[in-house]
Amino acid sequence: MPSSLAENAVSVQPSQDDALLNEYLDILKPLVREPSVIGHEHAFFRVLRRELEELGLKVQAFNGVLVAQGNRPTELYLSAHVDRHGLLCTGPNEFEYAAFIAGNQGENMADSSSAYMINQIENRFTGQRVQAHWPYTGTYIGQGRITRSYICPRRKNLIFEVDGLDYLQPGTPVSFLDRLKIDKGVLSCQLDNVVSAALILFLFRKGFQGTALFTAEEECGRSWRYALSWFQRHEIETQRFVVLDTSPYTSREDADLQQITLRRKDANGTFSETMRTELVERCEQLGLSYGFKDEYIELKNKTRPRPFPLGRTELGRIVAATQGAINGATVQIPTTEYHTASEAASLSAIAGMLTLLLSYL
Numbered sequence: 001m002p003s004s005l006a007e008n009a010v011s012v013q014p015s016q017d018d019a020l021l022n023e024y025l026d027i028l029k030p031l032v033r034e035p036s037v038i039g040h041e042h043a044f045f046r047v048l049r050r051e052l053e054e055l056g057l058k059v060q061a062f063n064g065v066l067v068a069q070g071n072r073p074t075e076l077y078l079s080a081h082v083d084r085h086g087l088l089c090t091g092p093n094e095f096e097y098a099a100f101i102a103g104n105q106g107e108n109m110a111d112s113s114s115a116y117m118i119n120q121i122e123n124r125f126t127g128q129r130v131q132a133h134w135p136y137t138g139t140y141i142g143q144g145r146i147t148r149s150y151i152c153p154r155r156k157n158l159i160f161e162v163d164g165l166d167y168l169q170p171g172t173p174v175s176f177l178d179r180l181k182i183d184k185g186v187l188s189c190q191l192d193n194v195v196s197a198a199l200i201l202f203l204f205r206k207g208f209q210g211t212a213l214f215t216a217e218e219e220c221g222r223s224w225r226y227a228l229s230w231f232q233r234h235e236i237e238t239q240r241f242v243v244l245d246t247s248p249y250t251s252r253e254d255a256d257l258q259q260i261t262l263r264r265k266d267a268n269g270t271f272s273e274t275m276r277t278e279l280v281e282r283c284e285q286l287g288l289s290y291g292f293k294d295e296y297i298e299l300k301n302k303t304r305p306r307p308f309p310l311g312r313t314e315l316g317r318i319v320a321a322t323q324g325a326i327n328g329a330t331v332q333i334p335t336t337e338y339h340t341a342s343e344a345a346s347l348s349a350i351a352g353m354l355t356l357l358l359s360y361l
Helices: 018-032 042-053 113-121 194-205 223-233 273-286 293-301 314-321 347-358
Strands: 058-062 065-069 077-081 086-091 094-097 129-133 140-152 157-163 173-176 181-183 186-189 211-215 238-248 260-262 290-292 326-335 343-346
Touching (some): 018 194, 042 058, 042 065, 065 223, 077 314, 211 223, 223 314, 238 273, 260 273, 260 347, 273 290, 273 326, 273 347, 290 293, 326 343
Parallel strands (some): 077 211, 238 326
Antiparallel strands (some): 058 065, 129 140, 181 186, 260 326
């Protein structure tokens, strides 16, 4: 472990509560099967809303964000985007990566890890099974298989050739056929970011009484607008806004250096020092290992021929837009195989996140 990372990591592993972990996995498994292709999250929102309303929470839907609140809504604001990567039918037997279709490229995706990673993942999808759904209801239409994927230099997007879905109409979302797998202490599926939505639902079931925002279209850089609009609508400013997500690492060894990934900053701004200090103190008290992603990127860039971008997070965009009036922290699960249906996280990291979040009850 590089020395500067080691200074901020605790090697003690927490005792895992198998019952809590299994309870969480029982929430995650059915959510993984629900389609939520970017730009077509409506069906997933309805599933979440039903689960949240059964807990007696105040649940309201706004454009691009579903908000759930307990009896102490201002003590902590959690956020997780619910959109996942997938394909969109854009013409006769033509499919594009949904996050980067022309309509989404109007957003500022420059210097984002997503824009960088598209070149890293173009060949990972051959043989991947996919399924099509009606855009609003999420009703199943049919299945196919990706036979080829490549980057079109003119459209600057991933183009897919799919066998079995030639009858689809333009505008139909196509999700990766996703199933949760657990092998040798590692959990895999398209974790980004259903894993965080399940964490918040788990937390509410355990008695969390704060506020949670479930946002749409994060993968094309729009979710922050929806979250910010909700804060502005209700004239809320806070330094306790915590965004949950996954965080990619280049290897399992690098990912396993920490259970919890934190950040001091992203390309847009610096995060709340008070909130970060609070999270670090809780990790140390609970015996959870942690590391800072911005520091990890800066260290790796010293030996990379092409520097990896620091990234533009949902929180960072909001911090910049409000001049810091709304701030907080990102808390992420370290993963590998980013932006694929095989994104992987250790069960130790999942257990660590559960332990950390439960400390806020």
